[in-house]
Amino acid sequence: LVSRKKKNSDTVIDLGGTRVGTGRPHVIAGPCAVESEEQVFAVARALKAQGIEIMRGGAFKPRTSPYDFQGLGLEGLKILRKAADEFGLKVISEIVNPADIEVAGEYIDVIQIGARNMQNFELLKAAGSVNTPVLLKRGLSATLEEFLFAAEYIMSRGNDQVMLCERGIRTYEKWTRNTLDISAVPILKNESHLPVFVDITHSTGRRDILLPCAKAALAAGADGIMLEVHPNPAVALSDAKQQIDIPSFDHFMGELRASGLFE
Numbered sequence: 001l002v003s004r005k006k007k008n009s010d011t012v013i014d015l016g017g018t019r020v021g022t023g024r025p026h027v028i029a030g031p032c033a034v035e036s037e038e039q040v041f042a043v044a045r046a047l048k049a050q051g052i053e054i055m056r057g058g059a060f061k062p063r064t065s066p067y068d069f070q071g072l073g074l075e076g077l078k079i080l081r082k083a084a085d086e087f088g089l090k091v092i093s094e095i096v097n098p099a100d101i102e103v104a105g106e107y108i109d110v111i112q113i114g115a116r117n118m119q120n121f122e123l124l125k126a127a128g129s130v131n132t133p134v135l136l137k138r139g140l141s142a143t144l145e146e147f148l149f150a151a152e153y154i155m156s157r158g159n160d161q162v163m164l165c166e167r168g169i170r171t172y173e174k175w176t177r178n179t180l181d182i183s184a185v186p187i188l189k190n191e192s193h194l195p196v197f198v199d200i201t202h203s204t205g206r207r208d209i210l211l212p213c214a215k216a217a218l219a220a221g222a223d224g225i226m227l228e229v230h231p232n233p234a235v236a237l238s239d240a241k242q243q244i245d246i247p248s249f250d251h252f253m254g255e256l257r258a259s260g261l262f263e
């Protein structure tokens with residue numbers, strides 16, 4: 001179902017007027033984790049000012065350590081919805097438990113399945129059983145074949161609104177958090193008809209190379225990029241070292257537009 005051999009036209013996903021996969025790229029931005037209403041509203045206001053249509057924010061956080069901030073849960077989804085409605089944005093958030101998939105559809109426009117859950121088959125099947133669009137991230141060390149089979153799990157249950165997201169893979173390199181596999185973009189676009197995004201924040205873990213990686217992703221044919229923006233990254237409850245503040249985001253967007261790769 002994911003294969004371009006079966007369907008040769010690009011899949012376009014309509015998020016209530018925001019159309020993904022049309023050839024015009026999207027930026028998905030927002031904090032790593034939802035921390036408070038004030039924090040999310042500050043980011044939403046900044047996105048609106050930049051003409052960005054899709055906001056991200058984690059409510060259920062799949063943290064490496066069980067002692068780290070685990071997210072606000074359902075309360076976080078409610079904050080995202082409130083901010084999205086206030087500023088006319090679409091919102092995406094990660095769901096980690098199959099039992100939460102259905103209720104998530106009441107609050108968010110796109111369900112994110114994170115890298116750590118790419119092969120959580122019960123979660124994939126649950127996401128396949130609802131009508132909410134899904135953004136599936138590539139596993140930490142998943143091959144592209146495994147990635148597409150994970151998308152197939154969702155589609156085989158009836159949900160054909162799936163977006164793929166390259167977010168870097170594990171290699172021996174230590175100067176980036178993960179290694180951004182830019183070749184994944186044209187390969188996934190050739191093999192599949194689904195929209196492809198690149199998460200430039202989690203793939204690099206470095207603020208100083210976000211812009212060239214964003215340009216590379218769009219030049220390679222990505223349908224959009226994702227990045228983390230926080231009003232005050234220094235006090236962020238997760239990923240403090242990699243999120244950018246709002247003035248940096250405004251600067252980033254200015255440079256991206258000047259490159260001609262984003263309108």
Ligand code: PEP
Pocket residue numbers: 032058062094113114115116137167199202
């Ligand atoms: C995220 O986008 O919030 C996240 C945790 O990313 P990943 O699943 O790619 O690590």
Ligand code: MN
Pocket residue numbers: 032033202228238239
């Ligand atoms: Mn993060």
